Amino acid sequence: xxxxxxxxxxxxxxxxxxFLCVLALPVSLHAEExxxxxxxxxxxxxxxxxxxxxxxxxxESLLATSGRKLxxxxxxxxxxxxxxxxxxxxxQTGRKQTASSLKERQPAAERYTVSLPxxxxxxxxxxxxxxxxxxxxxxxxxxxxxxAGVISSEGxxxxxxxxxxxxxxxxxxAFTMDVRLPEPWDAxxxxxxxxHERKDGxxxxxxxxxxxxxxxxxxxxxxxEYSRPAGSVQVMAFLRTPxxxxxxxxxxxxxxxxxxxxxxxxxYPYKKFALVENFWETGxxxxxxxxxxxxxxxxxxxxxxxxxHEILHNWWGNGVFVDYEKGNWSEGLTTYLAxxxxxxxxxxxxxxxxxxxxxxxxxxxERKDFPLTEFRSRHSSATEAVGYGKTMMLFxxxxxxxxxxxxxxxxxxxxxxxxxxxxxFEDLRAAFAGVAGEDLKNEFIQWVGRAGAPxxxxxxxxxxxLGTGYLVTLLLEQTQSGAAYRLRVPIAVTIEGREQAYQTTxxxxxxxxxxxxxxxxxxxxLDVDPEFDLFRRLDRDELPPALTQMFGxxxxxxxxxxxxxxxxxxxxxxxxxxxxxxxxxxxxxKQDNEIGELPSDRAxxxxxxxxxxxxxxxxxxxxxxxxxxxxxxxxxxxxxxxNNHAIVLTTRHPKNSNAPLSWVxxxxxxxxxxxxxxxxxxxxxxxxxxxxxxPKNILKGRWNVTNSPLSIPVTQPDGLVIQSPRAKLxxxxxxxxxxxxxxx
Numbered sequence: 033x034x035x036x037x038x039x040x041x042x043x044x045x046x047x048x049x050x051f052l053c054v055l056a057l058p059v060s061l062h063a064e065e066x067x068x069x070x071x072x073x074x075x076x077x078x079x080x081x082x083x084x085x086x087x088x089x090x091x092e093s094l095l096a097t098s099g100r101k102l103x104x105x106x107x108x109x110x111x112x113x114x115x116x117x118x119x120x121x122x123x124q125t126g127r128k129q130t131a132s133s134l135k136e137r138q139p140a141a142e143r144y145t146v147s148l149p150x151x152x153x154x155x156x157x158x159x160x161x162x163x164x165x166x167x168x169x170x171x172x173x174x175x176x177x178x179x180a181g182v183i184s185s186e187g188x189x190x191x192x193x194x195x196x197x198x199x200x201x202x203x204x205x206a207f208t209m210d211v212r213l214p215e216p217w218d219a220x221x222x223x224x225x226x227x228h229e230r231k232d233g234x235x236x237x238x239x240x241x242x243x244x245x246x247x248x249x250x251x252x253x254x255x256x257e258y259s260r261p262a263g264s265v266q267v268m269a270f271l272r273t274p275x276x277x278x279x280x281x282x283x284x285x286x287x288x289x290x291x292x293x294x295x296x297x298x299x300y301p302y303k304k305f306a307l308v309e310n311f312w313e314t315g316x317x318x319x320x321x322x323x324x325x326x327x328x329x330x331x332x333x334x335x336x337x338x339x340x341h342e343i344l345h346n347w348w349g350n351g352v353f354v355d356y357e358k359g360n361w362s363e364g365l366t367t368y369l370a371x372x373x374x375x376x377x378x379x380x381x382x383x384x385x386x387x388x389x390x391x392x393x394x395x396x397x398e399r400k401d402f403p404l405t406e407f408r409s410r411h412s413s414a415t416e417a418v419g420y421g422k423t424m425m426l427f428x429x430x431x432x433x434x435x436x437x438x439x440x441x442x443x444x445x446x447x448x449x450x451x452x453x454x455x456x457f458e459d460l461r462a463a464f465a466g467v468a469g470e471d472l473k474n475e476f477i478q479w480v481g482r483a484g485a486p487x488x489x490x491x492x493x494x495x496x497x498l499g500t501g502y503l504v505t506l507l508l509e510q511t512q513s514g515a516a517y518r519l520r521v522p523i524a525v526t527i528e529g530r531e532q533a534y535q536t537t538x539x540x541x542x543x544x545x546x547x548x549x550x551x552x553x554x555x556x557x558l559d560v561d562p563e564f565d566l567f568r569r570l571d572r573d574e575l576p577p578a579l580t581q582m583f584g585x586x587x588x589x590x591x592x593x594x595x596x597x598x599x600x601x602x603x604x605x606x607x608x609x610x611x612x613x614x615x616x617x618x619x620x621x622k623q624d625n626e627i628g629e630l631p632s633d634r635a636x637x638x639x640x641x642x643x644x645x646x647x648x649x650x651x652x653x654x655x656x657x658x659x660x661x662x663x664x665x666x667x668x669x670x671x672x673x674x675n676n677h678a679i680v681l682t683t684r685h686p687k688n689s690n691a692p693l694s695w696v697x698x699x700x701x702x703x704x705x706x707x708x709x710x711x712x713x714x715x716x717x718x719x720x721x722x723x724x725x726x727p728k729n730i731l732k733g734r735w736n737v738t739n740s741p742l743s744i745p746v747t748q749p750d751g752l753v754i755q756s757p758r759a760k761l762x763x764x765x766x767x768x769x770x771x772x773x774x775x776x
Contacts, residue, residue: 065091066244069207083160104198105141112159118149187311192247204244224303262287268306301351317342319350341370355454359405364423376766385564394584425567526759527553533759556756560742576734580715581692585635593640603701632688680720703727
């Protein structure tokens with residue numbers, strides 16, 4: 033429904049009322065007992081064949097509400113039968129359908145009705161068939177995946193999205209699974225392995241998950257297994273080729289992260305955590321395991337980025353499940369307590385938060401925004417910026433308000449109260465409110481139930497002598513459209529002769545607020561939210577130019593150098609066309625001699641050393657630490673020769689800071705296809721240098737921000753303005769420290 037501009041206040045009021053009604057509901061309605069599956073599975077990978085006998089035990093509560101007649105979905109063509117006396121099984125005719133799931137690209141499924149006689153809760157169903165390897169679906173970066181399920185000579189992947197076992201609505205399940213495969217194959221699943229035997233040319237293994245789950249997973253491959261204990265948890269690695277050194281790094285680091293998170297939140301909910309190497313490139317996290325592609329696990333940064341993220345999901349998402357209909361809180365919480373915590377430990381958390389807010393500023397236009405209650409999963413840069421980024425900042429703001437001790441207590445309570453249940457943002461609010469002694473409803477209404485973000489402006493900072501100190505007056509404003517947010521705004525004041533800044537926090541719940549601060553010395557400079565502790569829409573001048581602004585632009589022009597030779601010109605055009613196919617925004621491609629000047633109303637990619645607009649890039653970059661000659665570029669202290677290098681420099685149009693410019697030039701056009709694939713992964717950076725035809729990144733960084741509108745000088749009593757660098761801010765401790773030996 034489209035709402036006229038005059039009704040925006042009513043729209044916000046309605047959203048608040050709806051969210052308050054959600055808060056008034058009882059904390060998550062949870063199933064009393066899961067559906068239990070006892071599966072016996074025989075797999076023949078070379079024949080793409082699966083045979084299953086499944087003994088299903090249904091909860092009395094489910095039978096009571098269904099009249100002993102239930103419906104389930106199963107992969108099409110499996111032709112199930114039930115040998116259980118008194119049980120009837122009937123396929124419903126009509127159109128094939130897919131199960132209710134967040135997974136995409138599901139295979140067709142058939143719907144069955146099963147009727148049970150009185151006093152019977154369990155029945156056996158037997159079925160089987162082929163799951164042929166499909167043509168892999170292709171992602172925007174050119175990688176492929178088989179997430180709808182596959183049984184092939186390369187590997188096996190069966191998940192809830194495959195619908196390879198009977199699925200009754202979205203009820204939670206528990207299972208025991210016996211799997212038989214030919215040697216040298218092996219099978220991995222969630223839960224605990226309680227039997228593992230090799231005999232007569234076959235492998236037989238049993239996996240048990242008495243804890244409720246939301247799907248049954250079965251992964252198969254020719255694995256080399258490594259393991260070691262980490263307290264009561266078995267850390268495992270299943271690799272496709274022998275690699276003891278790689279396995280040792282993952283086992284050692286995994287054990288350290290498990291120890292750290294158990295100290296923070298409570299016992300790890302499973303008996304094992306396994307790294308499983310996949311036969312296509314993935315980054316999946318499942319209960320008690322992570323499924324990563326061969327190239328992914330060999331990237332050096334994965335050990336302290338994706339790997340701890342997936343370990344932590346066993347608390348948030350796979351230990352406490354998400355009630356997706358009311359919003360996915362799990363990705364943002366996991367990002368905060370894994371990715372952000374790692375940066376805290378390295379002393380770069382402020383930059384991480386700024387990059388998070390930059391993604392929101394660059395990717396999320398007002399029409400693309402949505403409240404957190406509507407976030408289900410990431411499917412674009414905009415949904416990631418909101419669902420991951422805004423949720424992460426929600427938890428950071430809660431931590432800043434409550435303090436570390438109460439914040440951790442709230443998380444422990446949330447985990448304890450909701451383990452193996454589906455939970456919502458309201459369950460989180462209830463847990464934090466329980467330790468804070470206040471309901472926190474206003475915070476959750478404005479950050480969870482409302483789309484958008486505040487925007488800040490500071491002005492009119494003046495000082496005068498007041499007794500033995502100084503009085504600072506200033507105007508603080510919220511400039512976003514719509515109602516004011518209730519904010520706790522950090523402020524830092526640089527004092528003459530003091531190394532450490534004077535820091536305080538002020539409450540701002542109106543659109544305009546005149547403030548008076550008494551400080552213990554002559555104030556020279558004022559910084560508002562200097563460490564990016566608030567979720568807000570940043571002013572463009574608070575941010576360094578970055579590729580995120582290029583990729584987030586709604587209108588883009590790509591300029592190909594008309595002066596390049598035929599081969600290079602053709603390669604640059606192919607480079608441009610590949611980007612145009614992969615983006616959803618409006619993209620025009622022109623030769624540089626088709627326009628008279630660079631437009632200031634859109635993002636512009638300027639390709640090639642021969643591009644006639646290269647002097648415009650030099651001019652726009654004049655304020656940064658770089659120089660350019662005909663055959664080289666100097667960035668800071670590093671000189672980069674044109675030969676054998678690809679260079680990317682990003683800046684902004686001199687006439688419009690909302691119009692980004694980026695120059696991309698490769699000495700060898702053979703590097704361009706690889707560059708097209710890799711650049712979207714370097715979004716936060718202002719400049720990049722790559723080497724060779726692969727190409728390999730050898731330099732990345734951001735330009736300094738020199739004129740943030742939230743960092744202003746304080747006008748002195750005599751009218752003078754003294755320019756001063758910002759004083760040091762109080763150091764912060766990370767929420768937790770990595771145990772010794774975990775960061776090699």
